[in-house]
Amino acid sequence: MLEIKDLHVNVFGKEILKGLNLKVPPGEVHAIMGPNGAGKSTTSYTLAGRAGYEVTKGEIDFFGEDVTGLAPEERAARGIFLAFQYPLEIPGVSTMNFLKTAMNSQAKIRGEKELNAAEFLRAVRAAAKELNISEDMLKRPLNVGFSGGEKKRNETLQMALLKPKLAILDEMDSGLDIDALKLVAEGVNKLRSPDRSFLVITHYQRLLDYIVPDVIHILAGGKIVMSGDKSLAVQLEQNGYDAVIAKAA
């Protein structure tokens, strides 16, 4: 489904990713762990197509199509979803209006029929209920005045409605206490399915106790240096990145 081949990425003229290789089959949850500065955020922004993240070499194949030249909205419509580390507050745009615009834009890009008002409301209410999101939150401007946990739940709601094929969770646990983290992880786990893959990007092992990955990759110096099952996270927790990476090299 997702296959990243020898990816090199420059940010502000500096090479951050230096030959990243990664394969995520359908339905699997893969985690990318790595020390600060390893290129974790660069990986997620590059996958989502952010301007300024310049691919100088390599490919990002998504269902056999190289998406490196596509705009962010085109990637989104193909099923790539980035859950932001720090979801943006957008005053003046209600959550409802935003959700509707996003869903209909994606449908339009894919050449599908847009939802009518009633279908949309039904879909939002059902998904919101599942994630414990109140009607009041939906009416408020997007993420304005939301707590860290509410913002992340809102991201999960967007994921539930947009039904991506690949969800990239960028440091999902940032700014969350343990209760909020459990709630968000629970929401994410409900969305796991055989035709949806997850790429969980995190610095700490903690998140992986709640969203359990099939494979863990260690990113250091702009490439994957080691892959393994979930026991790798425990090794990292006990010995630290330096020791594990040194062993890998």
Add this chain to the structure above:
Amino acid sequence: MTGSLSDTLLATMEQRRGAIAPWLGELQGQAQELFRREGLPSRRIEAWRYSDLARALREDRVADATPVSAPELPGAALAAFVNGALDDKASSYGKVGAVNLRTALGEKNSPLASIIGKVYPQAGHPIVNLNTALLEEGLALRVPAGKKLDLPLHLRFLWTGAASDGRHLRLLIELEEGAEATIYETHDGAPSFATIVTEFSLAKGSRLTHIRQESLAAGARQAAVTLGEIAEQATYHAFYFTQGAHFARHEALIKLAGEGAHAELDGATMVADSRHADNTTVMEHAAPNATSNQVFRAVLAGSARGVYQGCVKVAQAAQKTDARQLSRALLLSHKAEIVTKPELEIFADDVKCSHGATAGELDANALFFLRARGIPEAQARALLIEAFFGEALDKIDNEVLRESVSLSVHNWLSTHAGEASHVE
């Protein structure tokens, strides 16, 4: 002086003196003398430094397509000005008790005659003078004490090209104690040079809502001035929308004359191409405990220029004044320009006055976030710009008017939101 144009204007003033009402001849004569001395305002005068009218009137104008008239609003009283002439057949302003200016000024002792030339110190104002000297048409509205007009009064100004070489119109509005009214102006087309001066007087506890929707064509040259006095506990709530033009300037010169008076001014400027839009305000706090709040927002594309000059004056007697002003600009192009000039003149010691100005591009993070959710770039930009104006639009109580202004915002965005001179 601009030579021939000024001479032509002076000759016209000579003809017009006393034409609308003989008793007005004296006032017009004084105005004419001032014009003879001062001429058309140019950059040599500080208040006109960024909007040089004399020069704009010398420049060639772009040709415009036939303008589309603003639609007649359901449930409004209409005053239809076509090329500056009040079209009585098409109008229904009588429904709210408005009268033709000629009728209102007929005699020196007619009630509204006491207002003209009297609202706010206006002596020496170049546009007011010129307008007074050339006065030929207009409308007057007087709302009796305690009466709340259900219908908004729609002043529809349409300039259709060939015949629109310029008119000078005056509006007089008087709200008696506790009265309420809503004035809605639409401006379409391309006058070669029009001036519109509005004088309003709000008595104790009255409330005037004033919405200007200026959608002039690119070749239009218009200078408008709103002069107002607000008595105790009275409120003026204004929303000024403009798309600019070859030359488009609106000045609001407002005096908070009574204790507890309030003025709320929201500006929404959307300019593209090489258009020019100037919002100039003078807010004079003359009485204690009065409040004023001004937020002027502007979105500028192409090589357009926006100007906001906001002067707040607080008299010594005006203790406990609360005066705020804010200018916020979004620049969609590196060639677009916003000039913001706040001025404060404070003579009282127990006051709260604030002013601020921001200018920047659309937030790149917000834009990426929306696009990463599948919203195409132009639409994402439009969404953020609509949100930028949203707070001001929400304050317009009348739903039909709010929709109408929102539509103008929306239409502008459908053409210009995608414009950006660079990629992030």
